[in-house]
């Protein structure tokens with residue numbers, strides 16, 4: 082709390098409420114020889130008197146000098162300043178007539194107009210120069226932490242203990258207050274109204290490194306005992322504990338094609354924890370298809386996260402209505418819904434048909450054979466989003482399946498019960514308390530640097546940023562044991578970092594321990610820089626996972642937002658071990674066969690042997706991949722998938738063919754373009770403009786004006802010894818350098834996938850543009866894998882209290898721990 086230091090020093094410089102006018106008696110009261118243990122210079126009876134306003138003094142005997150030296154040895158060593166070297170320590174003091182004792186909590190005078198500071202008094206001492214001090218260990222209000230402007234999310238009585246201590250003039254103490262410690266186990270669902278007479282409460286520490294909110298050490302002791310047996314132990318609220326396979330379930334929100342959860346599971350499994358992606362949610366159909374193709378074990382939900390949230394809320398009610406989940410009984414609600422009568426689409430159609438056809442006679446009765454699925458939404462475009470069930474009708478085939486609202490199913494409660502029971506048993510959908518981990522990155526397009534209409538004043542009101550709220554709402558409802566949220570660095574840059582503060586504040590407000598780090602993909606063995614924010618959250622009953630430290634050098638460190646510079650996951654300065662050398666484009670893609678701009682094959686054979694370690698690793702079969710759970714069975718050899726480039730139109734292709742095949746080449750090498758000494762491009766007046774066969778200019782105007790003529794990106798060729806700054810979602814050569822070093826085309830989907838660390842066996846589906854999107858959107862697999870390993874360490878109780886950890890030598894090649 083740096084502000085505090087200012088306050089303390091300004092006080093000692095005479096700006097405190099009384100420091101300048103401290104009456105001589107105050108000094109008299111503590112004036113005593115260094116070895117005055119036991120001698121009391123106070124006046125008889127002084128201790129119990131109410132002091133006068135304007136007085137600050139110690140009361141009672143000094144603490145025996147031997148004890149004081151033992152407890153605060155640094156105060157008695159030579160070489161201290163006259164303000165910090167102690168003459169004696171005390172247990173009690175009186176300021177303005179108020180008696181304070183060691184370990185009391187108190188308000189401390191702040192600058193005019195500001196709320197008093199809050200501290201625990203951990204030392205009372207008189208310095209050798211005669212001045213009187215107390216040492217404060219500070220509490221943070223939410224507004225003093227990283228949460229800052231989002232302070233309203235956190236109850237105004239909740240504060241956070243710190244490890245920061247400093248010395249202050251005794252007369253800065255204002256008032257004694259009551260602060261209640263709530264053990265972390267009790268913080269979820271804690272109601273501050275139950276402690277009306279307490280001024281504040283706390284259950285966590287706030288630590289500046291990686292802006293962490295963590296349990297108090299006293300909690301850690303109980304918790305680590307618990308967590309060593311966590312994986313197999315009974316968690317009262319969790320149906321997971323009854324999982325015979327000891328699996329930890331993962332819900333991947335905004336899953337895309339599943340890179341993040343794939344990496345997390347691989348890493349956790351390497352670390353000896355069976356983490357399995359049970360559910361994934363994404364509204365992009367192709368991304369869902371890709372995920373399903375690679376993860377048949379996952380229930381992939383192709384719907385919006387908003388609908389998914391409504392769905393799981395309704396699912397929980399349904400389960401409890403059939404006495405499957407006891408959390409909340411909504412039997413009555415369900416039954417009254419089900420009594421609403423049959424007015425489904427089928428019935429409506431039936432009525433319409435009957436009206437149309439007078440000869441139809443008695444209308445046909447449609448009978449439900451089976452309920453096949455459930456969703457929340459408006460599948461029939463009736464303008465109303467609600468719970469729907471997929472119905473197979475008796476005597477009809479799958480083509481005739483329809484989606485029906487709940488109220489239409491009053492006559493088939495048995496079928497409904499059957500479906501819900503089956504779904505409950507197979508964990509069709511997650512229930513509160515049954516989820517191990519939620520991962521995902523809620524898209525916040527409203528903060529993208531490319532978006533000119535960003536709402537800086539109220540970023541959360543921008544519908545493009547709404548998903549952040551939906552994400553935390555899902556976490557709040559399901560209360561998973563762990564959360565891992567990913568986002569772009571703009572999250573902590575845009576609008577003063579509001580969205581990052583919001584996410585941390587909300588997670589803290591619902592009881593989670595949290596911390597935030599920024600990781601560069603390149604630091605984990607990729608030729609791509611790609612800095613992203615990762616937020617860990619853990620229930621107070623768990624160990625908060627650490628950040629895995631880099632394993633590789635990375636060529637370009639990029640620029641971090643200054644305020645959060647310290648959140649970049651890295652070794653402390655001077656403590657860096659020898660990291661593995663940085664990877665370059667050549668290491669990642671040089672073994673891939675040459676393909677043309679018009680390549681059409683989605684699958685082809687490999688033609689060259691892998692050379693680099695990276696190539697050998699990435700080409701492994703699924704069952705050879707460390708952490709892969711298809712144990713015991715050998716996966717088929719795979720061919721080379723998705724090695725297709727986005728097809729450039731003829732004009733762009735003609736341009737690309739003219740970009741020299743050398744390092745640093747781009748549109749600036751085209752005839753007619755001249756580079757000024759200030760690195761801006763201009764037209765060379767001596768050269769006539771060159772035109773393509775189509776009549777379009779070779780050098781398009783947009784290339785000349787992009788970033789006011791300063792950019793080298795348009796039609797930029799990558800080179801073998803380079804790293805890519807960020808794999809993008811649109812293979813657009815007009816404003817990104819993404820041409821192959823030696824072939825006249827953009828990098829293929831597979832080449833991009835390699836740069837993101839996708840194993841080659843991971844096959845994608847959908848149109849080529851969609852596959853680029855899936856790859857460009859992904860969390861780099863090696864980053865997720867390293868985080869998965871940290872998660873396993875936390876689950877196994879083997880992670881320390883430090884915010885960062887070192888991955889095993891040779892990770893990911895480590896034998897699974899016994």
Ligand code: SAH
Pocket residue numbers: 335336337338339340341342362363364365368384385386387521522524548855858859860861
């Ligand atoms: N974590 C993924 C990448 C996710 S990219 C990975 O590592 O592979 C973000 C995804 O969010 C995109 O696939 C997009 O389709 C999806 N998305 C965006 N808004 C959504 C919404 N409202 N509901 C569900 N999915 C959404």
